[in-house]
Amino acid sequence: MRIVLQQSFPLGRFHATLWRASPFDKELSGEWPPSPWRLTRAIVARWYQWRRETAGTWPEDELESLIRALCRSEYRFYLPEQARQSIIFRQYQPAEFGMDPPNYKAFEAEFTAAEGIEQKLRGIAESVERHESCLLVLVKKKRAQKQVEGIIGTPLGNWRGLNPDPGARGYATNLTQDNAWCIPPDEDLFWFVEGDSWTKDLVDILDRCLERIVYFGRAEALTRIRRTDEVPISENVMPSESRTSASLVPVLVPRRDATRTDVERVTQDPLAARNIPQGARLLYARRPPRPPAREILRRMPIRPDIHLIQFALGWAVAPKQRATVRLTTRFRTAVLHNLICKKTKGTTASWSDAPASVRDEISGMTGKDSHGEPLRGPRAHAEFLLWWDGDVPTRLLVWRGARPFDEYEQEAMLRAAAQELSWAAAGPDAEAWKIKLVPLDAAVPPPPGFNGASATVWRTLTPYVPPRHHLRGGKVRESETIENQVRREITVRGYAPNTKLLSVEEKIEPPKWVAVHVPRREADARLFIGDRRGYMLRLTFETPIVGPLRLGHSSSFGLGLFKPSA
8 A cells, every 4th residue: 555645844944863863963964854763753652642632442453553564664755856954053952950059169179088078978967957958969979979978878869959059050051953954835745655564444543643743853843744645746765775875865764573662762772772773774865956046036916906016115324315316216227127128038128129019018117108209198107206204215106197017017126126226326335325125015005195185285295396497597587487387287297177276385495406317318418417406395276186296307206296284
């Protein structure tokens, strides 16, 4: 009969050392594949647990029959190909709880001196008669122990204090080496057990024992193991009798003639405390080759009908507000790089080298068609914005009102967020001044202005930069005042078709210098590239309008963003 066992490790780690092997052996990598000898002993231990939990009488030879079936079976394995040996680390663990007197060294030196020892011992004996729970004696040398016992008798337990000094009480420690294997929690190990001694009754008993195995190897190696009839794979490890290569690893299996006594021996038994315990034998197996390593990217579930994607920001040096456009531009560049690479199946990552059909497909992210002409219509393309809480940016927002982001666009944004971005200009600080982006799920509410709420008063969150110069020779151009430009843009963009802009307040805060977005095709032609003066405004409408509200130069890159104001 062939039996297939399916085993998983929910914590992704299997801790086990080969039987009686030194855990500090440099060549030791932990037990892999798991030992059938270990499985047999675990099943026997759980048989006793099952019998304790249930009432009744059972045949005397039931356990012997189960052990006989396990020992006379052949074992093969399927080991997950992605399993990896863990990095070996060592840790101190508590070994024995005891007590040493604070002056133990001096005490022992006096105690082992030949002169006056009997007098000291008789004094201890007298104190024992006066106080039942007094501190006795701590002895570690055999000759001192015999002298003590000759005067005050043999202790009931070991030579430790009945009422010790609490300041000297504690755990002794030993250094433990962790030899573990890392197994993906979503991949299972399969045992293929085949033998002629199995019967239906023994298989039922095996099921009861397996369902009680909660750890395998060391106690922290939590496991689930069950018998299964669904086998999606075939064995890839087949132990053999001879070791024909140094790459073969030992596998401890029970002998066909092993008895119940052999299996149940404790590790301190002289017949078990050997490299190969009585009742076991060594076979040798070749572990499956490891597939090439591949990067597993962070993925969030693709959300349908999503117009806003948010990322939390982390940094060592907080970005300055004047670097808003520099940061959003670099993130947009990374998004387009990943999107074009995905669309062209890795043949190119540049917009200029992409086919015209691909340029049209990604126009909703670039804001231009295949010929490089800007898209027409409100909210037609993605906008990359920063949300500020005072002087600190807290989120990066990607918004598009015309249509939701598709699967390719969302994946491109998540890939771009997996890398750190610098918000500093090119120079020695560019590597140090970086931010890290963390995707936020749908449970995080959108910020004010993006949640569909309406308001009559809107105030700038990031400085508003007039799209046209409103000064000439230091004097204000009457037709291009900031108020006139704001009113014109609100009308053109269709923000308030059914209401009226009542006022535009300019001097609520001093102007700020901010960097603006410069298209790459115009970067060489413009004589002035750098900061522009931005203004903090308050707009009041006759009736409430719905956001988000963005106005002015570089409004698709984070400038001129307004928020509702009370």
